[in-house]
Amino acid sequence: MMTGAAAAAAMAFALTKEHVLVEAAEAGNLHTVERLLRDGADIEQRDWRGRTALMSATHANQVATARRLVEAGADVNAKDAIDDSPYLYAGARGQLGILRLALDHGADLRSTNRYGGTALIPAAERGHVEAVRMLVEAGVDVDHVNRLGWTALLEAVILGDGGERHVQIVRVLLAAGADPALGDREGVTAREHAQRLGHMRLAEVLEAAR
Template sequence: MDGTELHKAADKNDAALVILLLAEGAEIDARDGTGATALLIAAHANAVEAARALIEAGADVNAKDKINDSPYLYAGARGHLEILKMTLEHGADLKSTNRYGGTALIPASERGHVETVKTLIEAGVDVDHVNNLGWTALLEAIILGDGGPRHRQIVDLLVKAGANVNLADGDGVTPLQHARTRGYGEIEQVLVAAGAR
């Protein structure tokens, strides 16, 4: 068996079939053509029940596909909170990075997934990790965010978690300068209160 039935069951969120296939000897971490395991397929589909069945059966939450996505990283980046929490309970590698050299916290911050950011901070992900673009979670929340309520909350969470508010991007531009350039007044206030220059 090449894992395709297991991948399909995961994609359809058919937990009963996942359990049956595993009992019949399906290889739990078999890869498809993209290098994805069934658990990563479940994470893509936000198929919570299938993901739970796979994780409880011992699927690798850190298994990466050909573009360096793992179930843990993908669930974090997409804000698939239930799956993310399961991966964290089952050995997610908090130091693992995506194809941009970023932790799960960085895309979660950029995309405005407040609860996910909170969960990742509580799990202990490095708030000051710098990705290949020279950006931290704080910089991405400002540069790629929309300055709205969710991104303001995320900036606040990151600052309260001890993010270095003066950690500049690769060009030496600080979070405060980015916030000012974009006219994000409320984010600017949070940064200034935290000692941003």
């Protein structure tokens, strides 16, 4: 039977092992990640931020490490303390390598972030053209409305810079069936927002889609 001191030591080792896994994943230390997985570390253990090893690797865009963790069964939908998951974060940040991994390994296309938005909405806002293409092709709802009352189309116009990337994104969304007639909570459409913001190229594209 294990003594109290031995049990405490074993528990401390276990906690340290899981903590090291998260840190190693974030640092992209694939050798350490491999060793800890072989030693039986809990792949879904979370740190004080609620992040799993995969989530930490995603934050640091450690693609090789993320791939190894996903191959070992890491959950691409496991959310942290602020309702981000590896899938949602990679989509929002335009991290194409990890986003592809997530989409190929069970990403929940209906999952939402703390703003009630899908991965597509922040990807559109931040001008991540290829991420938007990937998410649209995967089947994310192009007309999903977040807690602000905005769709991906509205957010690309309202929070985008009106430049070439956002013009491309608006074209991709429209081609995928996004409804240009959907307005915000006040009924203001993406075209009307584009006109008010002086984003004339966006306004022209949206006018043609009416």
